[in-house]
Amino acid sequence: MPLLSCSMRRTVLRRARVIRRYFTMVRSFIRARDKAVLHSLRPGIRRLRGAGARAKPGAFPFDQVAQSAQQGGRQDHEAGMIPRRISMFWAQGEAAAPDLVKRCWDAWARLNPGWSLEIADESHAEASFRDLGLTHVPTTLQGRGDIFRVQDLDRNGGVYVDCGTIPCAPLDAWLEPLTHAGFFAFHDPYRHRPVENWFLVSEPGHAITRGWLEAMRGYWDRPRRAQSARRELDRGGKGALACRLAGMRGAETRKRVIEPKDRLWSVQPGGGADRPVHPYFWPHYLFDLQLHRSEPFRTAWAEVPKRPSYRHLMVRHWKRDYARMTDQELLSLLDAPMQKLSLKRAPSEKQLDLIFGQAERAAP
Structure with missing residues (x-):
């Protein structure tokens, strides 16, 4: 093949630049057109979201809720249905609790004389797991406590609060306006988690505790270890390989708070739930998953006043x-x-x- 002359090479290069410039102009035009179309659709998208239309999992409008406490929540639900009991969980038992935890227990009892205070331990948790029919249970104390609190409220109702929480006001002074829906939990829009589980209030057999327990029972159909590698709950082959390598290193002994890239996928059947590992915030992700796959669960949560716990x-x-x-x-x-x-x-x-x-x- 003969070599090109200098003039021919210049011609080829000039034409290549023209072609590249042409395609750049086409891409810019397409992007501008799509942006204009999207801008014209945004009012309709906002209306759909305001009406509660379901989009993909990442688009659920967590902050679209009622004026809650001031408007009385669910009108057909009588106030006062929350049993007057406070439940806490310390796996090692009351005698083994540190002094700070015991001071908290005493403060809850003094500020709420009309409420019973019940401290559960590992033996109570094991009994609740048997009643729930769990195939496997978490290996961490935190994970067992996460299941126990929901099971306890579903069966007995009342208030669950984490040990190490100091009360600064009686429950009767502030809680009742938030419980007209029969359930209350703080939610966390800043961290993109719809619920926090360190303080929960429920009447027995509420739709939210029932649905949450159903998701937990399905999730713990196999033994799972705590997530120890950042990528082991990523999608695809790289995530599966990272999971196998992390499993070969053995169980992680120290606490690691790792947020997967796709939180819903990390606990979803057919996704991350098929791997023998659980993320740190697995109960919160299961709650979110229920919001997207159960209409009754989502409807019940929409009636709950939304309050962040930052204060x-x-x-x-x-x-x-x-x-x-x-x-x-x-x-x-x-x-x-x-x-x-x-x-x-x-x-x-x-x-x-x-x-x-x-x-x-x-x-x-």
């Missing part, structure tokens, strides 16, 4: 500043009916006295 976590969020925090600064964080602490990084004894003092002043 109730203020002290916890400032745990790195405990050492230089003044008493007045600490007291300014207590503008909520309760404060959930980190047991691994708790305030000093003097600071705890200030917080518990707030609870004593609120006692009836």
Whole structure:
């Protein structure tokens, strides 16, 4: 094949540049056209979302809820159906609990004299797992507690609250307006999780606790270890390979909070649920999954007032500043009916006295 002359090479290169410029113009035109079409459709999309139309899982409008407490929630539901019992779970038993946890229990009992306080341990959890018919149970204490709290409320109703939570006001002073739907849980729009499970309220046999337990029972149809590698719940072959390699390293002993790329897929049958591993927030993802596959579950959740828990976590969020925090600064964080602490990084004894003092002043 003869070599091209310099003039011919210049001609070929010039034509190639023209062709590239042409395709660039075409792509720009198509993008601009699509953008204009999408812009014209946005009002309709907003109307569909406002009407509750179901889109793909990532598009569920978590914040579209009623004026909740002020409007009385579900009109056909009588107030006062929540049993007056407070349930907590400490796997090792009451005697083995640290002093801070025991102080919290005492504070809940003093502030709520008309409520019973029940402390469950591992033996209660095992009995509830048998009643639930679980094929397998989580290996972590946290995972077993996650199932027990929902099972306990579904059977007995009442209030579940994590140990290490300090009450700053009686339940009767603030809870009732939030429970007209027969269920209440904080939700977390900032972290894109529809529910938090450290504080739950339910009447016995509510549609949400029933549906949540159904999802848990189906999910624990096989033994699962805690997720220890970031990519082992990714889609595709790379995720499957990462899962096998992580399993060969053995069980992870330290706590690791890893968020999968696709949270719903990580717990979905036919997806991440087919792998022998569970993410840290698996109960929250199962709740989200139920919202997308069960219309009665979604309808029941739509009737629940939506409240974020940020105010109730203020002290916890400032745990790195405990050492230089003044008493007045600490007291300014207590503008909520309760404060959930980190047991691994708790305030000093003097600071705890200030917080518990707030609870004593609120006692009836």
